[in-house]
Amino acid sequence: xxxxxxxxxxxxxxxxxxxxxxxxxxxxxxxxxxxxxxxxxxxxxxxxxxxxxxxxxxxxxxxxxxxxxxxxxxxxxxxxxxxxxxxxxxxxxxxxxxxxxxxxxxxxxxxxxxxxxxxxxxxxxxxxxxxxxxxxxxxxxxxxxxxxxxxxxxxxxxxxxxxxxxxxxxxxxxxxxxxxxxxxxxxxxxxxxxxxxxxxxxxxxxxxxxxxxxxxxxxxxxxxxxxxxxxxxxxxxxxxxxxxxxxxxxxxxxxxxxxxxxxxxxxxxx
Amino acid sequence: xxxxxxxxxxxxxxxxxxxxxxxxxxxxxxxxxxxxxxxxxxxxxxxxxxxxxxxxxxxxxxxxxxxxxxxxxxxxxxxxxxxxxxxxxxxxxxxxxxxxxxxxxxxxxxxxxxxxxxxxxxxxxxxxxxxxxxxxxxxxxxxxxxxxxxxxxxxxxxxxxxxxxxxxxxxxxxxxxxxxxxxxxxxxxxxxxxxxxxxxxxxxxxxxxxxxxxxxxxxxxxxxxxxxxxxxxxxxxxxxxxxxxxxxxxxxxxxxxxxxxxxxxxxxxxxxxxxxxxxxxxxxxx
Numbered sequence: 001x002x003x004x005x006x007x008x009x010x011x012x013x014x015x016x017x018x019x020x021x022x023x024x025x026x027x028x029x030x031x032x033x034x035x036x037x038x039x040x041x042x043x044x045x046x047x048x049x050x051x052x053x054x055x056x057x058x059x060x061x062x063x064x065x066x067x068x069x070x071x072x073x074x075x076x077x078x079x080x081x082x083x084x085x086x087x088x089x090x091x092x093x094x095x096x097x098x099x100x101x102x103x104x105x106x107x108x109x110x111x112x113x114x115x116x117x118x119x120x121x122x123x124x125x126x127x128x129x130x131x132x133x134x135x136x137x138x139x140x141x142x143x144x145x146x147x148x149x150x151x152x153x154x155x156x157x158x159x160x161x162x163x164x165x166x167x168x169x170x171x172x173x174x175x176x177x178x179x180x181x182x183x184x185x186x187x188x189x190x191x192x193x194x195x196x197x198x199x200x201x202x203x204x205x206x207x208x209x210x211x212x213x214x215x216x217x218x219x220x221x222x223x224x225x226x227x228x229x230x231x232x233x234x235x236x237x238x239x240x241x242x243x244x245x246x247x248x249x250x251x252x253x254x255x256x257x258x259x260x261x262x263x264x265x266x267x268x269x270x
Numbered sequence: 271x272x273x274x275x276x277x278x279x280x281x282x283x284x285x286x287x288x289x290x291x292x293x294x295x296x297x298x299x300x301x302x303x304x305x306x307x308x309x310x311x312x313x314x315x316x317x318x319x320x321x322x323x324x325x326x327x328x329x330x331x332x333x334x335x336x337x338x339x340x341x342x343x344x345x346x347x348x349x350x351x352x353x354x355x356x357x358x359x360x361x362x363x364x365x366x367x368x369x370x371x372x373x374x375x376x377x378x379x380x381x382x383x384x385x386x387x388x389x390x391x392x393x394x395x396x397x398x399x400x401x402x403x404x405x406x407x408x409x410x411x412x413x414x415x416x417x418x419x420x421x422x423x424x425x426x427x428x429x430x431x432x433x434x435x436x437x438x439x440x441x442x443x444x445x446x447x448x449x450x451x452x453x454x455x456x457x458x459x460x461x462x463x464x465x466x467x468x469x470x471x472x473x474x475x476x477x478x479x480x481x482x483x484x485x486x487x488x489x490x491x492x493x494x495x496x497x498x499x500x501x502x503x504x505x506x507x508x509x510x511x512x513x514x515x516x517x518x519x520x521x522x523x524x525x526x527x528x529x530x531x532x533x534x535x536x537x538x539x540x541x542x543x544x545x546x547x548x549x550x551x552x553x554x555x556x
Contacts, residue, residue: 072442077371104448114439118461128447183447
């Protein structure tokens with residue numbers, strides 16, 4: 001991992017310490033939706049350059065949790081967030097921080113593949129670049145680079161200008177990953193990225209995760225414990241909006257410290 | 271015959287009766303539609319020729335001549351109406367769909383729905399008082415404004431409905447790419463709903479192209495090429511109205527032919543509208 005010596009200072013805070021690119025720290029994160037509290041004070045360090053899995057039964061708040069990490073939760077009417085999320089030591093919820101800037105650095109892939117239906121494969125990957133005013137040549141390079149990173153290039157290079165909706169579900173999801181990677185984020189959040197996919201596509205995405213972790217901080221929500229065990233360096237177990245346990249994946253699955261974790265991973269509930 | 275079989279027979283009979291009833295209703299519903307098209311075609315076609323489409327009207331009593339000025343006039347007035355109403359309607363639709371989850375939004379929505387139901391003659395009187403009397407003349411502009419007033423609420427609500435059909439996941443995907451909200455709306459939401467919005471506009475145009483009452487009070491008519499948009503202008507519906515109410519057979523026949531032309535124009539718009547949605551149906555409210 002390289003350490004940060006960034007030439008451009010961050011937009012809000014002066015940086016006094018040195019942080020790893022893409023390191024996240026969550027402090028006392030609470031979130032509610034329509035008056036119902038979903039996250040009840042979560043504090044954890046998400047290491048840079050690793051895969052962190054978030055597991056837990058349905059409705060435990062894992063989706064809300066990752067949606068708070070790129071300030072997407074607050075977009076929904078009736079949603080509230082409090083607490084701090086520090087990206088490289090800098091609170092993304094500090095007053096004056098533009099959520100748009102946050103989301104350029106913290107990308108997201110959703111549960112169901114959601115390519116833009118009116119756009120071609122190429123346009124989909126380039127969608128986030130046009131916004132940032134990239135020129136044609138740089139965009140073309142970034143599109144190819146992103147599609148290669150998402151392990152999709154060989155499958156689509158001859159039909160870049162065909163509609164994205166013609167791809168299979170698994171390809172569409174990798175397209176969405178390429179689209180998120182194209183804007184060069186440092187953190188990539190994934191909300192159950194394989195839950196709508198068949199086993200072969202799932203395997204491809206998991207392989208991709210393991211490859212990508214060298215370059216990005218990855219946070220993967222999954223309801224599939226085997227998936228967490230396969231891809232994650234560290235795993236967090238959420239239950240009822242609380243962080244029950246968080247540690248190295250192997251440890252969490254083999255010698256959980258909390259009784260509830262043990263019950264969950266042995267399949268006693270959830 | 272046991273009870274089971276009797277019941278089955280009764281059910282089959284009931285089913286056949288219900289089917290026959292539904293089919294008969296459908297046939298009845300189609301009678302006025304088909305007969306309208308049939309009459310317009312059979313009465314209109316004989317009077318339709320190239321001169322009818324390209325020449326100016328002749329004085330009463332003379333045969334020949336055409337309604338070229340009214341065809342152009344209809345295009346001008348409807349064009350003016352679209353020029354005014356499409357930007358306003360689409361803009362308001364975007365507001366309602368993206369930012370209208372509040373009291374102002376509900377109010378605008380309610381007003382738009384009420385406006386949609388206002389009889390077109392009332393719109394005509396409104397423009398007559400506000401525009402025609404102020405300018406002290408009937409004009410194409412006044413006609414266009416009257417049709418625009420009718421179109422705006424329709425375009426607004428169609429745009430809103432179409433934008434609402436764009437799934438939340440697409441908006442979130444755009445936001446997650448670090449796009450500002452206005453870019454998400456213009457680049458992704460509007461783009462995804464483009465076909466539906468264009469269809470809505472086309473249908474609104476097709477609808478107002480046949481409006482007569484408001485035009486009688488605003489753009490009136492004339493027998494010549496129009497001289498600018500601040501002048502009276504002939505339009506197909508008004509020509510049809512005035513020709514059909516004369517006692518002259520020749521003019522009556524011309525009214526049928528003009529109806530045919532108008533019908534063809536409106537049908538073309540509707541067909542084009544379908545093209546843009548790839549045959550998908552769009553809710554049409556009015």
